[in-house]
Amino acid sequence: MFTVLFTAVGRRVQLIRAFKESYINHGVAARIIGTDSVPQMAPACYFCDASYQVPFAHQAHYVERILEVCVKEKVNMVIPLFEPEFLSLDDNRQHFTEVGTTLLLSKRKVLDICRDKYLTYDFFTDNNIDTPKTWIDTEIPAYLKFPLFVKPRVGMGSAGVQKVKDKTHLHYILSQEHDLIVQEFISGSEYTLDILVSFDRKVLSVVPRQRLEVRSGEVSKSRTFYREDMIIKAKNIVEKLGAIGPVTLQCIDRGGKLYWTEINPRFGGGVPLSIKAGVDYPFLLYQLYKGQLLEPIIGRFKDNLKMIRYDEAIYF
DSSP: OEEEEESSOTTOHHHHHHHHHHHHHTTOOEEEEEEESSGGGOGGGGGSSEEEEOOOTTSTTHHHHHHHHHHHHTOSEEEOOOGGGHHHHHHTHHHHHHTTOEEOOOOHHHHHHHHBHHHHHHHHHHTTOOOOOEEETTOOOSOOOSSEEEEESBOSTTTTOEEEOSHHHHHHHHHHOOSEEEEEOOOSEEEEEEEEEOTTSOEEEEEEEEEEEEETTEEEEEEEOOOHHHHHHHHHHHHHHTOOEEEEEEEEEETTEEEEEEEESSOOTTHHHHHHTTOOHHHHHHHHHTTOOOOOOTTOSOTTOEEEOOOOOOOO
């Protein structure tokens, strides 16, 4: 029995379904476990084989409770989905190894770069990767070209992101909040790239998705998009980063030139589209866990496959 545990499953119904469908199609005996702070109010828990209540990620005994579930369910692989828990999970990586569970999470150096958007900016500039100019809130230059973006240095999704129209607006925001970054506004088409990296840091797959519509920080309309230079650049970025497992990159195409903006060491909300396009992440992870050597399948996906989302209801 191959048992996978997803943390903070929340609304990730499509992701849970994709994993279950893959293992059924491949004849893999598998169980999908979900955890959440309030499982009965987390839609994805109703699609898991079992679900468990855990404390909030910042509370005491959070990791201890996850480990208890791993032992009880004989979990083979933990796939974290919620960035605020990543550092605590990394601190306890050895405990997961001791109970026979693989933690699918990049190491601390990678987590630090991805977590702090200013460190992400430094990583991009240090490696000559085009990215919007970025300043921390205490080092704003005298001359700025508006509009600009203001973002929390540490955050997830679009929480706290504001478009700033002029200097008065900027000064007001900076007076109200701290630990912000100010970023050059780059207009253009936005892309998210779903990337999978083996345990020995070999990039196995890169699938760009054009973000056609975003709702509450998560893509609601999207399409796969084959563009060779974007795929090659993303592969190089992740190799320099040294990540493992799932990685999500974001970039903006302004007239053919790509500006890279964010790196997230986890599955993105729109990854079910990449799975439907032919990159079977669930089975690839099963093969990696089994120690199988996998050849990259970069660029091998169905181009221009579109995804539109709608809400469903659960009654209980």
